Amino acid sequence: MSLYKRGSVWWMSFTHNGEQLRRSTETEDKKLAIRIFDKLKGEIAEGKWFEKLPGENYTFADLMDKYLKEYSSVNKAPKSYIRDKSLNKHLQKYFGEFYLPEIMPKMISEYKTNRRNEGASPRTINYELTVMSHAFNLAIREWEIIKDNPVQKVAKEKVRNQVERWLTDKEEERLMNVSPDWLRPIIIFAINTGFRESEILNLKWKQIDFSRREITISEQKNKQIDTLPLNDAAMKALKEKWNNHQEDVEYVFPSQNNTRISNRNLFRAFKSAKEDAGIENFRFHDLRHTFATRLVQNGVDIYAVQKLGRWKTMSMVARYGHFNTESLRPSIEVLDKVKEKIITNLAHYPKNKGHKPLLRLVTP
Helix, strand or coil: CEEEEECCEEEEEEEECCEEEEEECCCCCHHHHHHHHHHHHHHHHCCCCCCCCHHHHCEHHHHHHHHHHHHHHHHCCHHHHHHHHHHHHHHHHHHCCCEHHHCCHHHHHHHHHHHHHCCCCHHHHHHHHHHHHHHHHHHHHCCCCCCCCHHHHCCCCCCCCCCCCCCCHHHHHHHHHHCCCCCHHHHHHHHHHCCCHHHHHCCEHHHEECCCCEEEECCCCCCCCEEEECCHHHHHHHHHHHHHCCCCCCECCECCCCCECCHHHHHHHHHHHHHHCCCCCCCCCHHHHHHHHHHHHCCCCHHHHHHHHCCCCHHHHHCCCCCCHHHHHHHHCHHHHHHHHHHHHHHCCCCCCCCCCCCCCCCC
16 A cells, blocks of 8 residues: 655555555645545455445436437437437436435435326336436446446336237228328328338438339437348339429428428328328337238238347237137138148058057047
């Protein structure tokens, strides 16, 4: 152990748990530095000294500012970054001025109660806690400013999973009849590709390969580049747009000014169309649900549905298994085919007198 000077400030060099450490006394006064060093040596000898992490001087506001600037804005899609900023506003009102070691599970539990009283849904509260927990985890694993994540000790809110909404054939017919000409091909394309709203509005002609009937998409939620096949309905919608488009227009579904259609304008037009069609409790994103549900109900392998829709996990696709009786019938009828095969195979065996048959089928 030693005391030395670095610049005008005195520093301490010592060993703790077999590790050589150096810490500043944060003073230029040698006598005060000696007293600080002696106190530290005494605490180490008595087993009372614990290394302090920088997080003791970090407020929650400091942590979230670091999270948004260094992680969310860099690693997440713009839409997700905007959502994180919005979620953070509610967290800041309650935790912002507290230092990180002061934030305890009890406080987080009280925060949940306050948010419920404010009318926040269980799903929204869970989103807020997820962002908060992720920031704490980064502070532990990558930034090394704290050692504990208090959010992990608090239970999430129970969310009642509502049945996903999808478009029936009759609803689709009504919707198409009342939709304006520019909106109709967008709806057809959404139902037949499962593309998200932003992916459709951002779609450009350079992404389409008509000869291969394929589409390439890179600016997506999972940040991967995927090449996907297109069916007849989607191809027809694209070809009709291509035949009427101007050469200098890059967007597949442009506005009247040949620029990108704003999300707000699409929202208004779709809302008006579904109201005219008498369709309730339905969002544009539910067209993506319709895409997945129709595939699953018609016997498409769930793994293929996951790949076509670019869902990250299989569990995210399982919620679209809105099976009806007829969609299950081909699966159960497989057993009839197995029985027929057994009977056919037995018919080819020569009869063996004096011996009982190896297999006896009981039929009504």
